[in-house]
Amino acid sequence: MKTFYWLVKREFWENRGGFLWAPxxxxxxxxxxxxxxxVTGEVMGGRHGFNFAFGGADNNMRLLQKLDTQSAEAVGxxxxxxxxxxxxxxxxxxxxxxxxxxxxxxxxxRRDRSLLFWKSLPISDTATVLSKVAAATVxxxxxxxxxxxxxxxxxxxxxxxxxxxHSVSVWRLLLLAHPLQVIANLVGSIPLYLLxxxxxxxWLMLCSAWARNKPFLWAVVLPVAVGIALGWxxxxxxxxxQNSWYWRxxxxxxxxxxxxxxxxxxxxxxxxxxxxxxxxxLGLLNAYGALASPTLWIGVATAAAMLAAAxxxxxxxxxx
Amino acid sequence: xxxxxxxxGLGKRYKNTVALDDVNFQxxxxxxxxxxxxxxxxKTTALKAILGLTxxxxxxxxxGFDPRTQRDKLMEQVCFIADVAVLPxxxxxxxxxxxxxxxxxxxxxAKCERFLARTKLTPAQKVKQMSKGMIVQLHLALVMAIxxxxxxxxxxxxxxxxxxxxxxxxxxxxxxxxxxKTIIVTTHQVEEIEHILxxxxxxxxxxxxxxxxxxxxxERFAEVMVGADRAAAARALGPLxxxxxxxxxxFLYDGADRAVLEGLGELRRPSVSDLFVATMxxxxx
Numbered sequence: 345m346k347t348f349y350w351l352v353k354r355e356f357w358e359n360r361g362g363f364l365w366a367p368x369x370x371x372x373x374x375x376x377x378x379x380x381x382x383v384t385g386e387v388m389g390g391r392h393g394f395n396f397a398f399g400g401a402d403n404n405m406r407l408l409q410k411l412d413t414q415s416a417e418a419v420g421x422x423x424x425x426x427x428x429x430x431x432x433x434x435x436x437x438x439x440x441x442x443x444x445x446x447x448x449x450x451x452x453x454r455r456d457r458s459l460l461f462w463k464s465l466p467i468s469d470t471a472t473v474l475s476k477v478a479a480a481t482v483x484x485x486x487x488x489x490x491x492x493x494x495x496x497x498x499x500x501x502x503x504x505x506x507x508x509x510h511s512v513s514v515w516r517l518l519l520l521a522h523p524l525q526v527i528a529n530l531v532g533s534i535p536l537y538l539l540x541x542x543x544x545x546x547w548l549m550l551c552s553a554w555a556r557n558k559p560f561l562w563a564v565v566l567p568v569a570v571g572i573a574l575g576w577x578x579x580x581x582x583x584x585x586q587n588s589w590y591w592r593x594x595x596x597x598x599x600x601x602x603x604x605x606x607x608x609x610x611x612x613x614x615x616x617x618x619x620x621x622x623x624x625x626l627g628l629l630n631a632y633g634a635l636a637s638p639t640l641w642i643g644v645a646t647a648a649a650m651l652a653a654a655x656x657x658x659x660x661x662x663x664x
Numbered sequence: 665x666x667x668x669x670x671x672x673g674l675g676k677r678y679k680n681t682v683a684l685d686d687v688n689f690q691x692x693x694x695x696x697x698x699x700x701x702x703x704x705x706x707k708t709t710a711l712k713a714i715l716g717l718t719x720x721x722x723x724x725x726x727x728g729f730d731p732r733t734q735r736d737k738l739m740e741q742v743c744f745i746a747d748v749a750v751l752p753x754x755x756x757x758x759x760x761x762x763x764x765x766x767x768x769x770x771x772x773x774a775k776c777e778r779f780l781a782r783t784k785l786t787p788a789q790k791v792k793q794m795s796k797g798m799i800v801q802l803h804l805a806l807v808m809a810i811x812x813x814x815x816x817x818x819x820x821x822x823x824x825x826x827x828x829x830x831x832x833x834x835x836x837x838x839x840x841x842x843x844x845k846t847i848i849v850t851t852h853q854v855e856e857i858e859h860i861l862x863x864x865x866x867x868x869x870x871x872x873x874x875x876x877x878x879x880x881x882x883e884r885f886a887e888v889m890v891g892a893d894r895a896a897a898a899r900a901l902g903p904l905x906x907x908x909x910x911x912x913x914x915f916l917y918d919g920a921d922r923a924v925l926e927g928l929g930e931l932r933r934p935s936v937s938d939l940f941v942a943t944m945x946x947x948x949x
Contacts, residue, residue, distance in 0.1 A: 346766060346767075347766070347767045349766075350762075350763055350766040350767050351767070353763075354759075354763055357754070357755070357756075357759055358752070358754050358755075453752065456752070456753065457746070457749065457750045458750050458751060458752035458753070459750075460717075460744075460746035460750040461746070461750045461751050461752065461803075462752075463715075463717060463739075464715075464739065464743060464744045464745075464746070464807075465739060465764065465767055465768055466736055466737070466739040466740040466767070466768060466769070467736070467739075467767055468736045659735075660718075660719060662712065662717060662718040662719070
């Protein structure tokens with residue numbers, strides 16, 4: 345267990361740029377853009393004599409008191425979504441980071457021959473591969489969620505402070521939001537991310553362990569070429585394979601599942617009337633409905649096979 | 665005491681070349697063995713087999729383990745430096761020490777830090793900021809702090825200047841080697857390790873052509889410097905090799921009668937590099 349912890353830590357050291365700085369910088373840029381938006385609003389407002397106040401400063405004070413229960417709920421859900429938004433944007437960046445991390449995970453150290461140093465230590469190849477899987481599917485999303493939540497909170501505070509200059513009592517407004525619930529939702533979806541992302545992680549790591557050079561080409565060109573070939577055969581009418589089925593259930597799953605949220609394609613429904621319903625359809629309870637779909641579990645089983653193959657290659661590939 | 669390495673019928677074949685051709689050898693504990701051969705002779709393949717880094721056929725026993733199936737256990741007892749440039753470029757000195765200290769059960773952190781204190785390395789320094797010589801200092805500090813029974817060195821000093829090379833072997837002898845440890849080393853800089861070796865294995869085209877200890881070399885091989893007048897007589901004794909120096913000929917003999925040789929001229933023990941050149945003649949022809 346201690347060895348495993350240090351193996352994951354090693355992955356973090358090596359990929360600090362992608363795992364830590366990419367989310368932090370994305371979050372920082374996000375905050376900066378929001379700040380610029382607020383400043384623009386203030387300056388333009390000031391120049392044209394427009395006030396944020398809805399019908400005068402006096403009315404602002406009473407605005408919140410006038411909200412009925414239903415609207416209060418909608419405002420709260422809206423705020424929750426707003427708080428989620430940085431995490432969502434950062435998680436797209438994380439998808440790219442994880443994709444390229446997996447592609448290099450079992451390849452880079454073969455290329456620069458540092459593999460020979462790692463292999464001089466009493467660490468099993470299984471532990472090595474699993475530590476890389478853990479770094480991609482647990483560590484990366486965890487950092488994303490933490491940074492995303494922090495940025496979300498900071499953004500809300502920023503708006504709260506800006507609005508309070510216009511005598512809107514935003515603190516009361518903010519009390520309508522559920523930051524803890526938002527964070528719990530984000531953290532709670534990490535295990536689902538792990539399961540959903542596994543086929544992509546497995547495929548990329550298999551290519552990474554197998555390719556003698558250019559793992560990216562193998563990983564991407566192979567499934568795309570198969571898809572195009574299938575499409576062509578379909579066109580000729582020689583085989584009857586649903587082309588869209590292949591793209592969605594094979595190519596898409598082994599290339600794009602590192603981007604979070606894909607599991608919503610396997611849940612009963614998303615959306616609804618008003619922010620509150622939309623938000624709850626995106627909530628954990630509904631998201632984990634994806635566990636009932638065979639697609640997810642077939643993906644996990646395939647990933648296990650691909651990772652076993654990658655481990656075997658890691659053990660016996662002899663080219664450094 | 666049991667042998668550290670026992671190979672029986674060890675073979676390895678790549679697509680169209682034979683890297684190792686049913687080789688047999690034994691390495692005893694407490695020895696420093698030089699595995700010497702021209703480029704492509706199979707040295708690295710033999711070391712990789714011992715370290716469980718490559719598949720092979722035949723039998724190989726390293727410290728009682730089969731490197732193919734028990735590699736994880738084996739690596740607790742075996743260390744290796746593959747060559748100078750294999751430490752990951754992103755790692756810092758501090759991180760490397762932390763990592764090895766926490767994953768290797770036989771690593772002695774205090775010892776490692778003592779070795780590092782003798783160098784100019786600083787804890788925050790990254791490998792990519794180091795010279796080759798400094799990288800090998802770090803690697804050696806890590807490896808020497810591990811209480812392993814077998815240390816395998818594959819061209820450990822390639823590309824280092826002479827100061828680092830001398831220091832490397834000196835540290836190994838003074839701070840690391842003892843009767844419980846065994847070192848296998850391959851190198852092309854034969855002259856520099858000649859005096860520290862206890863055993864010598866010459867390998868050529870996947871076969872072992874000489875396997876002996878250093879004391880036996882002095883008994884078995886002899887070099888005689890012969891004037892031109894007696895060169896024909898010397899040639900008649902069937903020397904391994906002949907070369908000319910300042911108008912005289914130097915003949916190298918394997919197992920010739922010493923009394924006869926002494927009659928020809930001045931007798932001396934051949935250097936390993938001369939022996940190597942004589943044995944490997946025609947390798948690249």
